Each structure stands twice: as C-alpha cells, then as structure tokens.
Amino acid sequence: MASPLLGEFMGTMVLILLGDGVVANVLLKRTKAEGAGWMVITSGWAFAVMAGVFTAVACGSRDAHINPAVTLGFAVSSGAFAKVVPYAIAQLLGAFAGATLVWLYFLPHWRETPDPDTKLACFCTAPAIRNLPSNLLCEVIGTFLLVLVVGAMFSRAVSAVGPVAGLGPYLVASLVWGIGLSLGGTTGYAINPARDLGPRIAHALWPISRKGHSDWGYALVPVVGPLLGGILAGVLMRYLRF
Secondary structure, eight states, X not given: OOOHHHHHHHHHHHHHHHHHHHHHHHHSTXXXXXXXXXXXXXXXHHHHHHHHHHHHHHTTOSSOOOSHHHHHHHHHHHTOOTTHHHHHHHHHHXXXXXXXXXXXXXXXXXXXXXXXXXXXXXXXXXXXXXXXXXXXXXHHXXXXXXXXXXXXXXXXHHHTTSOXXXXXXXXXXXXXXXXXXXXXXXXXXXXXXXXXXXXXXXXXXXXXTTOXXXXXXXXXXXXXXXXXXXXXXXXXXXXXXX
C-alpha cells in the first residue's frame, strides 16, 4: 500500500493541517490560542514540517520532500527529473486536503471572525508590504536557503561526521523554524508552492463563512519564487557536488 506518491501526499497533508492549523488557531476569533503571536506560528510550522517528514517516510516516500521546490532543487542537483511532476501533483493534492481539514476543524470560528483577510491568511500567504519584485526576491532567497541547507545537511561531508539520517526531520524542522523567525516577516515565508497554492484553491472552492477574495493577483509569487530558489540551490549543489 505504501508508495512514494502516497508518502508525498500524506506528508504534505499533515504539514498543511498542522501548519495552516496553527495560523488559524492564532488568528481566528474565540479560539483558546487567539493572539498567541508569531513565535507560536513559526514554532507550529516547524513542528508541522517534522510531522510531515516522518509521515511521508512512513507512508512510502524516503525522499519526504513535501515541497515541489525541494523536489525540483534536488532534481537539478542530481540531473534526474522523473519525480518532479508526479511528486508535485501529490504534494499539491495533499496541501489541498490538509487545508480542507483545517476549514472543517475550525468550522464554527470562521463565522466569528469578521475580517476576510484574516481568514485568507489561515490558508495562504500575503506580503506585509505588497511590492511584487521585492516579494518575489524574498521567496527566492528563503527557498534557496531552505534547499541549500537541506542539501548540506544530507551531503556526504556532513553525513560522514554524524548521525544525520535519524536526526533529519528534526534538523529540517529547526531550519524552517529559523527561516520563519529570521526571514518570515516579509511574505509569510511560503517557500513551498504546494503549501500556498493548494490551500489557496481550497479557500476559493469551499463555502467558508463570509470569506473574501483569494488574492489571485499575488498567487504567482509564492509559486514562482520558491521554484526559482529551488533551481538556484540545485545548480549550486551540483557545482559543489553535495
């Protein structure tokens, strides 16, 4: 039953259920965590990554990318592109499923929350200052850092000096936590096309109480930026022979 595609689907679903879930928990009205703040959100996303990676591996994906930009970056680094499209489809579907579960989980709280933008933020990202070239650059740099450092963690040089394999999910979670704390305040650090696009589609499709628009004018930034960042990191990893 287990398979790489099932692993990528399940891992991404868990990632989004917990990741979008922590945003909803902090932003929606009348939850017990309302107003808990940025530290809680970044911590929740880090734990979401850890849980998603473990789930992906257990369900059949030893890669456990749960992110099309990571899949593309490692494809560029290795020169093997066969997994890019099927993984990306599984990841996007998993993200949509995870966002759907978030909508259902917090069902009474959407009506209690008057601001449509707050509801949208529980699904996908938006910039603090809307400047599309700058926003795109932030997503490129953030994802470049993500893919490069993940590549470094599992590189031959690092693996030779420590038990990286067993610690991998914790290390990647710590990295995402660090990116959120250090770089996340400008665009919400999507750094993952599936993480943003799948939930944005869910927001557009489901009858969320008194929702607004899904901000499709911004939607390309958290898709194109991470893919470009992943490609750049892949090129550098190939050059450095990670």
